[in-house]
Amino acid sequence: xxxxxxxxxxxxxxxxxxxxxxxxxxxxxxxxxxxxxxxxxxxxxxxxxxxxxxxxxxxxxxxxxxxxxxxxxxxxxxxxxxxxxxxxxxxxxxxxxxxxxxxxxxxxxxxxxxxxxxxxxxxxxxxxxxxxxxxxxxxxxxxxxxxxxxxxxxxxxxxxxxxxxxxxxxxxxxxxxxxxxxxxxxxxxxxxxxxxxxxxxxxxxxxxxxxxxxxxxxxxxxxxxxxxxxxxxxxxxxxxxxxxxxxxxxxxxxxxxxxxxxxxxxxxxxxxxxxxxxxxxxxxxxxxxxxxxxxxxxxxxxxxxxxxxxxxxxxxxxxxxxxxxxxxxxxxxxxxxxxxxxxxxxxxxxxxxxxxxxxxxxxxxxxxxxxxxxxxxxxxxxxxxxxxxxxxxxxxxxxxxxxxxxxxxxxxxxxxxxxxxxxxxxxxxxxxxxxxxxxx
Amino acid sequence: xxxxxxxxxxxxxxxxxxxxxxxxxxxxxxxxxxxxxxxxxxxxxxxxxxxxxxxxxxxxxxxxxxxxxxxxxxxxxxxxxxxxxxxxxxxxxxxxxxxxxxxxxxxxxxxxxxxxxxxxxxxxxxxxxxxxxxxxxxxxxxxxxxxxxxxxxxxxxxxxxxxxxxxxxxxxxxxxxxxxxxxxxxxxxxxxxxxxxxxxxxxxxxxxxxxxxxxxxxxxxxxxxxxxxxxxxxxxxxxxxxxxxxxxxxxxxxxxxxxxxxxxxxxxxxxxxxxxxxxxxxxxxxxxxxxxxxxxxxxxxxxxxxxxxxxxxxxxxxxxxxxxxxx
Numbered sequence: 001x002x003x004x005x006x007x008x009x010x011x012x013x014x015x016x017x018x019x020x021x022x023x024x025x026x027x028x029x030x031x032x033x034x035x036x037x038x039x040x041x042x043x044x045x046x047x048x049x050x051x052x053x054x055x056x057x058x059x060x061x062x063x064x065x066x067x068x069x070x071x072x073x074x075x076x077x078x079x080x081x082x083x084x085x086x087x088x089x090x091x092x093x094x095x096x097x098x099x100x101x102x103x104x105x106x107x108x109x110x111x112x113x114x115x116x117x118x119x120x121x122x123x124x125x126x127x128x129x130x131x132x133x134x135x136x137x138x139x140x141x142x143x144x145x146x147x148x149x150x151x152x153x154x155x156x157x158x159x160x161x162x163x164x165x166x167x168x169x170x171x172x173x174x175x176x177x178x179x180x181x182x183x184x185x186x187x188x189x190x191x192x193x194x195x196x197x198x199x200x201x202x203x204x205x206x207x208x209x210x211x212x213x214x215x216x217x218x219x220x221x222x223x224x225x226x227x228x229x230x231x232x233x234x235x236x237x238x239x240x241x242x243x244x245x246x247x248x249x250x251x252x253x254x255x256x257x258x259x260x261x262x263x264x265x266x267x268x269x270x271x272x273x274x275x276x277x278x279x280x281x282x283x284x285x286x287x288x289x290x291x292x293x294x295x296x297x298x299x300x301x302x303x304x305x306x307x308x309x310x311x312x313x314x315x316x317x318x319x320x321x322x323x324x325x326x327x328x329x330x331x332x333x334x335x336x337x338x339x340x341x342x343x344x345x346x347x348x349x350x351x352x353x354x355x356x357x358x359x360x361x362x363x364x365x366x367x368x369x370x371x372x373x374x375x376x377x378x379x380x381x382x383x384x385x386x387x388x389x390x391x392x393x394x395x396x397x398x399x400x401x402x403x404x405x406x407x408x409x410x411x412x413x414x415x416x417x418x419x420x421x422x423x424x425x426x427x428x429x430x431x432x433x434x435x436x437x438x439x440x
Numbered sequence: 441x442x443x444x445x446x447x448x449x450x451x452x453x454x455x456x457x458x459x460x461x462x463x464x465x466x467x468x469x470x471x472x473x474x475x476x477x478x479x480x481x482x483x484x485x486x487x488x489x490x491x492x493x494x495x496x497x498x499x500x501x502x503x504x505x506x507x508x509x510x511x512x513x514x515x516x517x518x519x520x521x522x523x524x525x526x527x528x529x530x531x532x533x534x535x536x537x538x539x540x541x542x543x544x545x546x547x548x549x550x551x552x553x554x555x556x557x558x559x560x561x562x563x564x565x566x567x568x569x570x571x572x573x574x575x576x577x578x579x580x581x582x583x584x585x586x587x588x589x590x591x592x593x594x595x596x597x598x599x600x601x602x603x604x605x606x607x608x609x610x611x612x613x614x615x616x617x618x619x620x621x622x623x624x625x626x627x628x629x630x631x632x633x634x635x636x637x638x639x640x641x642x643x644x645x646x647x648x649x650x651x652x653x654x655x656x657x658x659x660x661x662x663x664x665x666x667x668x669x670x671x672x673x674x675x676x677x678x679x680x681x682x683x684x685x686x687x688x689x690x691x692x693x694x695x696x697x698x699x700x701x702x703x704x705x706x707x708x709x710x711x712x713x714x715x716x717x718x719x720x721x722x723x724x725x726x727x728x729x730x731x732x733x734x735x736x737x738x739x740x741x742x743x744x745x746x747x748x749x750x751x752x753x754x755x756x757x758x759x760x761x762x763x764x765x766x767x
Contacts, residue, residue, distance in 0.1 A: 084723060088506050112726070116508030192594035199706050256594035260707030261617035267584060269591040279594050406725035414709065422620070422708040439503075439521060439727070 038069040104337030106138030108405025152333030153287035192256040195280030197264030197271035201413035212238040214324040239426030327394035411436035500733035518733035550639035583701030620710035646680030
């Protein structure tokens with residue numbers, strides 16, 4: 001090929017590219033969602049499994065029936081794809097490519113989206129904002145509400161009541177000392193007491209978060225979240241307390257062997273799978289864990305697997321004499337946000353989705369709702385316990401990695417795994433967090 | 441004068457367009473054909489290869505989370521941060537660890553097995569098929585299977601592979617995936633299991649190209665089997681070995697999926713590779729600028745290695761295809 005023809009092909013390619021780009025951008029530049037006569041609302045969520053997938057589709061159908069001319073396009077995507085790829089790309093592309101109603105994640109993430117101007121201020125929906133109460137705090141940016149949580153709960157210790165009974169534990173432990181005794185008894189009975197999926201980082205890190213909220217005063221936590229400065233000595237102390245607690249047991253205890261190669265979910269050899277197959281007796285996890293464990297029980301049906309009867313839940317006990325607020329808990333939830341240029345009907349849809357009736361039915365599918373009054377829909381005693389625990393907590397702190405954003409979050413989680421199972425020190429955790437904060 | 445003046449141009453202007461027009465028409469047609477055949481490929485190459493490379497290089501100078509405008513130019517900060525990060529050092533080390541071990545162990549092993557399987561052998565077809573099976577399996581399936589086989593099941597410390605080893609007298613097998621000092625050897629073992637079949641098939645294909653007369657001549661000269669292989673087969677297998685080594689090096693540099701499935705780069709980042717590091721610290725934490733800097737460094741390392749390798753190792757094999765252009 002000679003040089004002239006190379007140029008020509010390059011020119012052809014450029015023209016082709018330009019045409020390609022124009023074709024891609026033209027509808028996007030138009031903006032808005034009005035297509036012909038009616039309005040189309042696009043709604044993205046992560047409920048790919050049943051019963052949630054059909055539930056949201058039913059809700060959309062009901063809304064369409066009440067609003068002639070409005071079409072609701074509901075689409076379910078796998079969580080990580082939705083959160084990390086689809087939503088950021090769609091928002092960046094804007095216009096028609098962006099969904100109108102979609103999931104937003106609390107604190108650091110929603111803040112970045114608000115700063116980029118992608119989200120509609122929902123403060124005007126006063127009834128909805130009030131109905132979820134304190135649960136909405138994580139989606140409030142500079143006094144304005146940009147996300148409405150529809151699911152919210154605190155994490156706790158999921159345990160196997162049968163194995164507890166076999167080990168001779170009659171009452172769930174109420175203090176950290178009793179918790180230690182229970183671990184010794186379970187170990188003596190031949191099971192691995194606590195499972196942790198440290199290969200994924202965050203499940204191990206949640207132990208440090210628990211020690212942090214029990215060691216640091218609420219004021220220290222709030223200041224750290226505001227300034228992203230983690231030099232408060234309580235963060236080092238939290239690591240020291242965690243390490244001292246772990247060192248008070250023999251060998252691998254309180255955790256199972258080889259935690260750093262154990263993933264958290266989805267596969268039989270994950271920590272959720274170990275709990276499901278009764279190889280471990282306890283695991284610290286959020287409200288979603290019930291479904292995760294149910295899926296992995298050996299022989300469980302693929303559709304709507306029931307939670308095993310032995311699966312019970314208790315709040316994480318307080319550490320006696322620590323600085324942290326007694327009764328403080330870690331938790332978070334999932335929320336809906338609305339795209340800045342979404343059609344006005346989207347707000348009506350959001351109001352309907354967050355109505356007491358829909359939330360009550362949502363609760364009946366095995367979820368913990370946020371709207372006051374909807375908890376009446378919870379039929380399951382374990383979920384009822386978590387809902388009561390969430391309401392009863394003196395303070396609910398959002399997951400620290402969510403709160404500080406993904407960059408600090410990942411550095412923190414990595415440093416915590418190194419502290420717990422590698423050569424990290426209590427100091428290296430806040431050091432890594434401060435170093436990550438400097439790159440923001 | 442005037443006659444000449446008017447006649448002059450008429451004569452020169454007449455043929456001139458004719459001379460130019462004919463080649464132009466032919467050129468247009470030639471260019472048309474070239475654009476028709478090469479156009480789609482060039483377009484795909486530009487849109488999905490060149491453009492992303494250029495964009496990544498551009499993004500790498502910004503502190504950008506992927507949302508909103510690119511307005512925080514930070515110069516080379518992403519690169520200085522990257523080059524100072526011990527986890528990135530470990531990742532680069534791991535990539536080269538796999539390259540070196542592949543070349544030193546996988547290559548000779550594949551040649552040896554190919555030589556053995558090239559002889560008349562009972563069940564040769566079946567053996568070839570069996571050796572190739574791991575390569576056909578999807579990466580994710582194979583990775584999950586290995587993870588389950590190697591993972592310990594509490595309360596005992598041992599997994600299925602350990603139990604097997606204990607049955608043959610190895611009392612204390614290492615923690616395959618949980619020990620930071622062992623995990624890369626485990627990864628190399630899995631990768632060898634997965635990719636040895638491809639290497640063997642390539643070598644077998646290369647072997648079939650060695651002319652039979654050379655073996656006959658060697659036999660007449662009284663050369664033994666090993667001597668024949670060393671002086672005839674291996675040199676003639678050169679082009680195949682060099683191409684395999686090239687594929688192996690590039691594969692090792694891009695190593696991602698198997699590591700991501702089996703260890704996720706853990707424990708404690710001990711099995712992280714450059715691509716794993718890029719996904720973990722770029723995409724997953726939405727530091728697109730930083731991730732782009734990792735991509736650029738990975739691209740440069742791959743490019744340099746590929747160019748050096750082509751210049752020195754593949755020169756003879758590619759002679760004519762790349763070095764001399766077709767006019």
